Amino acid sequence: MKKFLALALATSMSVSMLAGCGSSGSNGGTPSASDAPANSGAPAASSGIQIAKEDLKVGLVLPGSINDQGWSTSAYMGLQAIEEDYGCETKYMENVTVASYEEAFRSLASAGYNVIFGHGSEFFDAAEIVGAEFPDVAFVVTSTDRYAEPNVASLNTLPTEMGYVGGVGAALASKTGTVGAIGGSSLVSIVGAVNAFSAGAIATNPDIKVLTNMTGDDFDAAKCKEVAQAMIDKGADVIFYDADAAGLGALEACKENGVLAIPAIADASELAPDTVLMSACNAIGKAMDAVVGYVVDGSFNGQFYPMGCDTGCVFYTTNEKVWDANMTDEAKAQVESVYQQLANKEIDVDAAIATVPDSIKVN
Amino acid sequence: MEAIIDFINTDIRMMMPMLIAAMGLVYGERAGILNIGAEGIMLIGAFAGYTGAVFSGSPWIGILAAMLSGGLVGVLFAFLVITLQADQTVVGAALNIFGLGLSTTLNRVVFGVNSNMPQARSFSTLHIPVLSDIPVLGTLFFKYNILAYLAVILLIILHIILFRTKLGLKIRAVGENPRACDTLGINVYRVRYGAVIFSTMLCGIAGAYLSIAQLSMFAENMVAGRGYIALSAVVFGKYSPLGTLVAGLVFGGGQALQAKMAAMQTNFPDELLQAIPYLLTIFALVGVVGKSVSPAAETVPYDKD
Numbered sequence: 001m002k003k004f005l006a007l008a009l010a011t012s013m014s015v016s017m018l019a020g021c022g023s024s025g026s027n028g029g030t031p032s033a034s035d036a037p038a039n040s041g042a043p044a045a046s047s048g049i050q051i052a053k054e055d056l057k058v059g060l061v062l063p064g065s066i067n068d069q070g071w072s073t074s075a076y077m078g079l080q081a082i083e084e085d086y087g088c089e090t091k092y093m094e095n096v097t098v099a100s101y102e103e104a105f106r107s108l109a110s111a112g113y114n115v116i117f118g119h120g121s122e123f124f125d126a127a128e129i130v131g132a133e134f135p136d137v138a139f140v141v142t143s144t145d146r147y148a149e150p151n152v153a154s155l156n157t158l159p160t161e162m163g164y165v166g167g168v169g170a171a172l173a174s175k176t177g178t179v180g181a182i183g184g185s186s187l188v189s190i191v192g193a194v195n196a197f198s199a200g201a202i203a204t205n206p207d208i209k210v211l212t213n214m215t216g217d218d219f220d221a222a223k224c225k226e227v228a229q230a231m232i233d234k235g236a237d238v239i240f241y242d243a244d245a246a247g248l249g250a251l252e253a254c255k256e257n258g259v260l261a262i263p264a265i266a267d268a269s270e271l272a273p274d275t276v277l278m279s280a281c282n283a284i285g286k287a288m289d290a291v292v293g294y295v296v297d298g299s300f301n302g303q304f305y306p307m308g309c310d311t312g313c314v315f316y317t318t319n320e321k322v323w324d325a326n327m328t329d330e331a332k333a334q335v336e337s338v339y340q341q342l343a344n345k346e347i348d349v350d351a352a353i354a355t356v357p358d359s360i361k362v363n
Numbered sequence: 364m365e366a367i368i369d370f371i372n373t374d375i376r377m378m379m380p381m382l383i384a385a386m387g388l389v390y391g392e393r394a395g396i397l398n399i400g401a402e403g404i405m406l407i408g409a410f411a412g413y414t415g416a417v418f419s420g421s422p423w424i425g426i427l428a429a430m431l432s433g434g435l436v437g438v439l440f441a442f443l444v445i446t447l448q449a450d451q452t453v454v455g456a457a458l459n460i461f462g463l464g465l466s467t468t469l470n471r472v473v474f475g476v477n478s479n480m481p482q483a484r485s486f487s488t489l490h491i492p493v494l495s496d497i498p499v500l501g502t503l504f505f506k507y508n509i510l511a512y513l514a515v516i517l518l519i520i521l522h523i524i525l526f527r528t529k530l531g532l533k534i535r536a537v538g539e540n541p542r543a544c545d546t547l548g549i550n551v552y553r554v555r556y557g558a559v560i561f562s563t564m565l566c567g568i569a570g571a572y573l574s575i576a577q578l579s580m581f582a583e584n585m586v587a588g589r590g591y592i593a594l595s596a597v598v599f600g601k602y603s604p605l606g607t608l609v610a611g612l613v614f615g616g617g618q619a620l621q622a623k624m625a626a627m628q629t630n631f632p633d634e635l636l637q638a639i640p641y642l643l644t645i646f647a648l649v650g651v652v653g654k655s656v657s658p659a660a661e662t663v664p665y666d667k668d
Contacts, residue, residue, distance in 0.1 A: 065467065065583045066476055073477045180626070186634070213625035216637035220587035222380075222577045223618065226373055230626035233369060245582035252578055270479050359630050 049138050049151055050298035051114050056088035058292060059113035061104045063120050064218060066094050070244030070265045071189075071218070075119045075142070078285025082292050101126035109134040115295050117142065117288060121188045127152050131302075138295050142284060143189040149302035155291055157282045158308035159264075160349045161342045163193035163242070165309075165316045166262045166280035167200025168338045170238040171208050172331040173260055173277055178209040180231035182250050183362060184218035184243030191362055192353075193242045193264055193280075198360045199352035204334070211236055214362045221249030228253035238262060238277065251275065260326060269319035276319045277326060278335075287313045309343040368502050370619055375507065377622075378615030380405070380572045380586075383514050384593035385600065385607035386521055387565025392597055393525065394558035395538035395660040396444060399455035400436075402590025403462020404563050405570035408433045410466040412571025413581035414473060416483040425483065425575045426510070426568055433567020436462075437560040445555050448664035459590070467583045474581075485579035486510055510576045515608075522604040534558055538658035541665040551665050569593070592644060599647045601655045610647070617643040 060079045064072035076092060083090040091113060096104045101123055108116050109130060114137050118127050121144035131139045131152040139152040147154045163181075170179040179201055183194040191214065198210045211231045215224050228239050228250035241250040242264035251272050254261040260277040261268075267279040287307045294300040307313040316339065323332070341347045353361075384401050391398050398404075408429035415428030440458060443449045474480050486508035489495075495505040525531040533554055536544050541551045573589070574581050592614050599613070600606025617640035624636050 067467075067471055067583055069477065069582075077477060211626050211628055214633040214637075215625075216633070217587065219582055219584040221580060221582050221585050222377070222573055223587070223622065225578060226377065226619070226622035227625045230373070230622045234626045236626075245585070248580050248582060249578055252580065271482075359628055362633060 049114075049136060049295060049300050051138075051295050053086055053088070053296055056086050056115065056292070056296065057113045058082050058086075058088055058090045059108035059111075059116040060090070060092040061096050061101065061108070061116070061118050061123065062092060062094045063096060063122065064094065064244060066092065068218060068244040070242075070247065072119060072244070074265055074282065074284045075117065075288065078288040079117075081285050082289055085289060086292060086296070098122065102130055105130040105139070106133070109137045114138065115140070115292055119143075119284075121146075124152075124154070138300055140288070140291050142288075143187070145304045145306070147302050147304050152302050153291065153300065153305060154303075155287055155305045155307065157284050157287045157313040158306060158349075159189040159193040159242075159282060159314075160196035160353065161308040161314045162264060162280045162282050163196030163240070164200035164342065164347070164349050164352070165314075165335065165339055166193075166240045166264065166278070167197040167202075167210075168204045169278050169280075169316070169327075169335050170197070170240055170260075170262055171201040171204035172334060173326045174205075174208065174236075174238045176235045176237045177205075177207065178211065178235040179238045179240070180211040180228065180236035181213075181240040182224060182227055182231075182243060182247070183212075183214040183241075184224070184246050185216060186214050186363070190214070190242050194240075194362050195353045195356055196349055197240050198356045199349065200338070202356065203352055204338075209235075210360050212360055212362050215243060215246065218244035218246050221246045221252075223249070225249035225253045229257070232257045232259055240264065240280070260322065267317045269317065273319065274322065277322050278316050278318045281315050281317060283313045283315070287311070309339055310345065314342075315339070364499075366623075368499065370616075370623055371503060372506060373619035373622055374612060374615045375511070376577060376615075377618040378611040379507075379511050379514060380569045380577065381589050381593045381596055381614055382518070382569075382607060382611035383572055384566045384569035384590060385596040385611060386514075386518050386604045387562035387569070388593060388597045389562075389600070389602055389604055389607060390521070390525070390534060390558045391562035392661055393538045393602055393658055394534045394555045395541065395658055395663065395665070396441075396555055396559050397451050397455065397662045398440060398458075398559065398562060398566075399452060399591075399594060400440060400458025400462065401566050401593055402586055402588070403459035404433050404436050404566040405573070405586045405590045405593075406462040406466040406584070407436060408567030408570025409574040409585055410470055410570075410581055411567065413483050413574040414469075416485065416575045416579075417481050420484055422484050422486050422575045426571055429567040429571030430564045431567075433570075434560050434564040436567075437563025440563065441556045441559040444664065445552055445559070448666060451662050451664075463584060466581075470581060470583060480580060483575050483579045483581075486576040508576050510572055514572075518604050518608060525604060535658070538660055541660050545665075545667065551667070555665070566590070566593075592640070595644050595648055598655050598657070599644075602658065613643060613647060614640060617641075 062072040066076040118141045124141045127139040127141045128148045144154045181194045181197040183190040224246040238260045240262040241247040255275045263279045269276045411432035412425040412429035416422045416425030443454045444451045495501045537554045596607045596610035599610035621636045
């Protein structure tokens with residue numbers, strides 16, 4: 001009897017963990033027209049997948065927590081916007097581990113979800129396998145350029161363009177001539193953003209010293225803070241970070257030492273009004289919304305949808321007070337001009353990254 | 364020279380949460396209870412500490428909240444493994460999952476999802492007049508927050524209690540031979556309950572150290588494996604509080620090395636840097652320290668009848 005009670009209690013504790021998987025029910029809100037960004041390279045042939053607005057059910061599989069203040073949060077917000085824009089049923093699954101990707105996709109597809117997002121390049125293999133099993137379901141994998149016709153598309157809100165803008169801003173704001181960039185887990189998108197940061201900084205000021213590091217995860221804020229502190233001790237006076245919740249640790253180090261911060265993914269000016277110089281943002285939600293639009297209008301295809309500065313899915317925001325105090329008018333104009341050049345595809349970011357010295361590059 | 368002092372500063376900062384948890388765990392393990400749920404309890408403590416500090420405006424209230432929440436989980440754990448004699452490893456593992464789930468869920472209930480979480484009032488670095496201004500020694504020893512000093516004082520007291528007092532003898536005896544203790548009139552259950560609840564209280568404080576002393580924020584899963592490293596620190600430290608200090612310095616050193624090397628811009632691969640703390644842990648445990656003997660009755664439930 002004692003053993004049984006113990007087992008029952010232990011089981012009920014473990015079950016509480018499952019509460020993390022949530023679902024937001026269908027909402028009959030007024031479907032407003034989605035402001036779909038202009039897509040570069042619109043598909044010629046359609047996949048044959050066209051889903052009427054009222055039949056739409058959108059699923060999202062996330063590698064992290066919906067509350068990571070970065071990567072997964074931004075996609076979760078996108079899902080909420082989709083629910084509002086299309087009045088459709090949505091469901092998310094969070095903290096899904098690699099071993100469960102296929103199962104997550106399969107369970108969503110079996111439950112009738114017909115547009116399913118996997119948020120991160122690491123989802124591609126699973127999407128390809130499950131995509132073949134469910135040819136009527138549109139699968140979309142983010143932050144990769146790999147796709148599988150006819151129904152597995154990839155969507156990338158070019159993190160390299162995001163990092164590049166940040167690098168330019170950092171190089172212009174730095175007085176010590178040393179800047180730092182911290183990435184969290186070694187994912188393609190984060191590695192790309194950090195390397196593009198270095199490229200942007202070096203392109204702006206060839207003499208700049210760039211310190212870079214991947215900390216290895218996205219939740220150890222204390223470690224991220226120490227890494228930022230070590231960079232600041234080495235003279236860095238602007239720190240760029242792309243590490244979700246752990247990045248907030250880097251922000252604290254910047255605050256305590258009075259150096260400038262450039263957060264990635266989402267605007268963080270409110271978190272540290274005296275510290276954030278600018279935010280290099282990535283509107284994955286807007287891009288997801290656009291792809292759902294393609295599914296509704298029948299133009300969706302298993303192809304690569306790159307969405308960068310040209311679509312407004314990558315942009316930067318400035319924190320006026322700090323921005324004005326640290327940037328000359330020419331510097332401000334230069335950041336804006338780089339942004340325009342990126343939007344016009346006049347800067348080859350990948351080529352710029354290739355010129356970054358190996359000692360600075362992360363992988 | 365400055366680099367070395369810097370390194371030691373970082374080492375000590377990184378060590379603290381592991382050390383606080385480890386010196387508590389020593390007591391539990393000495394009494395015969397292995398609590399591998401330390402990680403989960405630290406997470407609950409980190410959240411309770413942050414929440415307490417945010418709503419009261421005082422980090423001390425945060426520490427109190429963390430201590431109480433840790434103790435509460437300790438009561439539950441003790442009831443399961445001591446009274447109900449459930450398997451300590453299984454319940455401990457469940458506690459880790461429980462801690463992650465509970466702290467995550469409560470965080471979303473209290474502070475919402477994707478909201479700008481308020482910054483907690485945290486313990487700031489103490490500037491002690493005169494002492495902090497001594498060159499070298501001042502920066503080396505007097506540049507921490509108040510909790511760090513209290514932890515070291517507590518560590519010494521705990522060491523003395525465990526090895527120099529009757530209470531310590533009782534705790535150690537219960538972990539070695541509970542049957543003999545029972546025949547001598549020692550209430551094995553009571554001693555074990557006490558030791559376990561005390562150790563989980565310290566685990567709670569260790570979590571709060573992360574959220575409101577080292578940082579002033581809470582992030583889901585922010586303990587990031589420190590609970591497990593604390594468990595190995597107990598073994599590495601040969602089940603003595605002072606031993607965990609040595610272990611803490613070594614493991615903290617691994618983390619400090621990662622941070623410092625990151626800023627040096629060598630060609631050293633980041634992956635290897637990330638692995639340093641864990642490699643050190645493994646090397647330490649495979650016998651660099653010599654034989655570390657666990658208490659004889661550890662993980663063995665005691666049945667009076």
